[in-house]
Amino acid sequence: MKAPERYYDFQKDISGCGVFGVINTKRELIPGSMPIQAMCTMHDRGNGLGGGFAAYGIYPDHADKYAFHIMCETQEGLDSAEELIKKFFVIHESQPIPTKPTLAIKNPPIVWRFFLSAKQGGDRPKWRTNDEKDYVVNVIMHINKKTPAFVFSSGKNMGAFKGVGFPEDIAEFFRLDEYQGYIWTGHNRFPTNTPGWWGGAHPFTLLDWSIVHNGEISSYGINRRYLCEHDYECTLMTDTEVVAYEIDMLIRKHGLSLRMASWVFAPPFWDEIDRMPEEQRKAFEALRMVYGPALLNGPFAILVSDGTCLMGLNDRIKLRPLIVAESGSNVFMSSEESSIRDVCRELDTVWAPKAGEPVIVKLED
Amino acid sequence: MAFAPINKNYHDFFVVRDKDACINCQVCVRQCSYGVHFWDEARQCVRHDNTKCIGCHRCEALCPTQALLIQEKPSNFKANALWRPVFIKNIYKQADTGGVLLSGMGSPADIPVYWDNLLLDASQVTNPSIDPLREPMELRTFLGSKPTRLEFEETPEGPRVKTKLKPNIALNFPIMFSAMSFGSINFNLHIAMARAASELGTYYNTGEGGLHQSLYKYGKNTIVQVASGRFGVHRDYLNAGAAIEIKIGQGAKPGIGGHLPGEKINAKVSETRMVPIGSDAISPAPHHDIYSIEDLHQLIYALKEASEYKVPVSVKIAAVHNVAAIASGVVRAGADIVAIDGMRGGTGAAPAMIRDNVGIPIELALASVDQRLRDEGIRNNASIVAAGGTRCSADVVKAIALGADAVYIGTAALLAVGCTLCARCYTGKCPWGIATNDPYLAKRQNPDIAAKKMANLMKAWAHEIEEMLGGMGLNSIESLRGNRDKLRAVGLNQIELDTLGVKAAGR
Ligand code: SF4
Ligand code: SF4
Numbered sequence: 001m002k003a004p005e006r007y008y009d010f011q012k013d014i015s016g017c018g019v020f021g022v023i024n025t026k027r028e029l030i031p032g033s034m035p036i037q038a039m040c041t042m043h044d045r046g047n048g049l050g051g052g053f054a055a056y057g058i059y060p061d062h063a064d065k066y067a068f069h070i071m072c073e074t075q076e077g078l079d080s081a082e083e084l085i086k087k088f089f090v091i092h093e094s095q096p097i098p099t100k101p102t103l104a105i106k107n108p109p110i111v112w113r114f115f116l117s118a119k120q121g122g123d124r125p126k127w128r129t130n131d132e133k134d135y136v137v138n139v140i141m142h143i144n145k146k147t148p149a150f151v152f153s154s155g156k157n158m159g160a161f162k163g164v165g166f167p168e169d170i171a172e173f174f175r176l177d178e179y180q181g182y183i184w185t186g187h188n189r190f191p192t193n194t195p196g197w198w199g200g201a202h203p204f205t206l207l208d209w210s211i212v213h214n215g216e217i218s219s220y221g222i223n224r225r226y227l228c229e230h231d232y233e234c235t236l237m238t239d240t241e242v243v244a245y246e247i248d249m250l251i252r253k254h255g256l257s258l259r260m261a262s263w264v265f266a267p268p269f270w271d272e273i274d275r276m277p278e279e280q281r282k283a284f285e286a287l288r289m290v291y292g293p294a295l296l297n298g299p300f301a302i303l304v305s306d307g308t309c310l311m312g313l314n315d316r317i318k319l320r321p322l323i324v325a326e327s328g329s330n331v332f333m334s335s336e337e338s339s340i341r342d343v344c345r346e347l348d349t350v351w352a353p354k355a356g357e358p359v360i361v362k363l364e365d
Numbered sequence: 366m367a368f369a370p371i372n373k374n375y376h377d378f379f380v381v382r383d384k385d386a387c388i389n390c391q392v393c394v395r396q397c398s399y400g401v402h403f404w405d406e407a408r409q410c411v412r413h414d415n416t417k418c419i420g421c422h423r424c425e426a427l428c429p430t431q432a433l434l435i436q437e438k439p440s441n442f443k444a445n446a447l448w449r450p451v452f453i454k455n456i457y458k459q460a461d462t463g464g465v466l467l468s469g470m471g472s473p474a475d476i477p478v479y480w481d482n483l484l485l486d487a488s489q490v491t492n493p494s495i496d497p498l499r500e501p502m503e504l505r506t507f508l509g510s511k512p513t514r515l516e517f518e519e520t521p522e523g524p525r526v527k528t529k530l531k532p533n534i535a536l537n538f539p540i541m542f543s544a545m546s547f548g549s550i551n552f553n554l555h556i557a558m559a560r561a562a563s564e565l566g567t568y569y570n571t572g573e574g575g576l577h578q579s580l581y582k583y584g585k586n587t588i589v590q591v592a593s594g595r596f597g598v599h600r601d602y603l604n605a606g607a608a609i610e611i612k613i614g615q616g617a618k619p620g621i622g623g624h625l626p627g628e629k630i631n632a633k634v635s636e637t638r639m640v641p642i643g644s645d646a647i648s649p650a651p652h653h654d655i656y657s658i659e660d661l662h663q664l665i666y667a668l669k670e671a672s673e674y675k676v677p678v679s680v681k682i683a684a685v686h687n688v689a690a691i692a693s694g695v696v697r698a699g700a701d702i703v704a705i706d707g708m709r710g711g712t713g714a715a716p717a718m719i720r721d722n723v724g725i726p727i728e729l730a731l732a733s734v735d736q737r738l739r740d741e742g743i744r745n746n747a748s749i750v751a752a753g754g755t756r757c758s759a760d761v762v763k764a765i766a767l768g769a770d771a772v773y774i775g776t777a778a779l780l781a782v783g784c785t786l787c788a789r790c791y792t793g794k795c796p797w798g799i800a801t802n803d804p805y806l807a808k809r810q811n812p813d814i815a816a817k818k819m820a821n822l823m824k825a826w827a828h829e830i831e832e833m834l835g836g837m838g839l840n841s842i843e844s845l846r847g848n849r850d851k852l853r854a855v856g857l858n859q860i861e862l863d864t865l866g867v868k869a870a871g872r
Contacts, residue, residue, distance in 0.1 A: 008868060218838040219844035222844060222848040222850075228739070254515070269503065279523070287517075290515050293846070295841060299838070317500055319493055
């Protein structure tokens, strides 16, 4: 799409962080208390200006509905978002997200959730011929742009919970100890200049995808422009947003596997590619030629999930920590081993993945 | 009092000769192709005629006793903000000759150099800078059309790509030697560029003068140009290089053609250009088979057919007012590469009025073309090569951050072999043996040494580019390309910022 007026003149926050993720490959439910405790251990990796969690398997009763989590400063804003949602979706349930007032969380926005199914074909006010996922993504962007409300979670049987505060305070506010899921990710944030906006906290989600990220994406300037060419407009003032959109584009629209996408994010170096057998050399050369603008350059450790797997990935020269550990059917990924040990003393294996090599753990079914 | 034409009194330079140091060896007499120095039989010493000096500094550089100093003549006209000396002198000249003012090299006019208003970023604390001496730093660049997306097949050995890609050329550095035709510069420098490009793993451009048979062996690193004169264009030529470039315009003289005077057409130039010895080689202003964009489309595909779709086709245009729309048309017409030549680009000969007044600076042209192609979703269909006024590696970095895939350097490559920017390339008397086919002068360039110097320059720039990239926390050139967030501007107004797509410094 055509870049919006003054699209170059953006503000973006810069932050260091701690990340934690856990997946139970047998879909056994893990209580929220575990990721909360793990994030507590890494308290010092944040500065109280952002914390959040994503959890999969938390809405089994509405597993086939889009669970929209929406935040808004004002009731009117929320109402206008609801107006739009009504136009584009069938609302099955609409309720406040359960919260608990906590001392540490000041001035929280109104948080609301909807369980929705998308209108089809002629019932849609717009984007009639789009496939369903495209349609849902379009509506989300539409709401985020046109109303003061912000959709911060939109997948099925999953949810993101995030805001300004330490992760443990955010967890308390959202009463996360009352949820159970088979995949959890958590994030603790250390922004150096923050707009103090709840939407800017991690995880970032789009449909079923959620991303937590520790790092700074130095290639953000081009990633953002490249995404704009592909109709994704970055509005969230943080570089993690580009990871979410790139995943959506590469996997959902271009049909790449998660493994291929991770090679786009952190491709092999040329001298490695030059030594590959002909077929692979050609494949990676093409990948870098075509998807070069999507390369995530700069230090990062990211955890990504779509509800069927958990992936951990470092940048090409591992400038951020990432540790992986296994214990039975639980696999942990974290910035610090201490946080894993704190929630699970006995581990079968512990290792630090190589730079640029993703660790992808899939559910068994 | 002898009558001297008014023009004679207002020459630009004068020669200072240290009489004590001068040993009357007459080196300067032999070196000066303009006849400034001469042996005075009566006085038995070397003397000079200041009026002939064009300020090339050849004598100064070669004088064995450093007895010479070439200075700008300090004599001033009465100060006048409107009638600056250059205008006054030009009028004297034209009053004498009744002719068009000719000039060589890029415009010296005081037009904003936006490179100087752009500043680069570096990492501090929140992300580490990367040391190119310890970590990989990748500059490899591909020019040509790329698909929007790829399809892969995963095999046990690893991924295989199913999408068929169009031909691209691979560069080890995002820098190439710009089109300078054989004829406008001599053969020694063509050999030098060919060798330097081959050694470096980049490309040189033949310019519009064809490719001499003996240089076909460097074809892997050659871009063959097809211009309006079609000099030296034939089937083998089109298949001799790694890419073909259609020259529509040149930054130094948009809208006009070229003229290689008959004196410059010696046997070798004649056989390469396929024109008779001694006859003028005239490139018409437009291609007479391209009067519209659909004609360009036909020529692009004619050349693709002729080269069996094995090489990318580039189209070089001058940076003019509507360059973004023109570039978009060029890409839609099927160009795999668009080369944009800014108004400060060099030339062997151009009317001074055109050179100094027509076109726009490359920075603005590049920024608007890159943005336009992205807005239209066709940026991947063609690479952008920026040309015209790249002075140093930081300019290259800034060009790439604005959106260029690579840059062409011309003037910088000639400076590397001794050019002093005297801007008299059109006279054929280049005392440095560059823009001349006079064998006595041309042999001043040794192709081996010239190749070495050109290669050195590029290697030096490459090292500097790596340092700057690493400083920004990037380890691959594709993360810089179009990454305007790595640039900040000082001293520009809002419209310039909007055109460049760069934030003001401090924001
Ligand atoms: S080259 Fe130098 S020393 Fe020789 S004649 Fe000229 S000025 Fe004198
Ligand atoms: S190439 Fe020769 S004539 Fe042209 S500016 Fe350089 S030194 Fe002068």
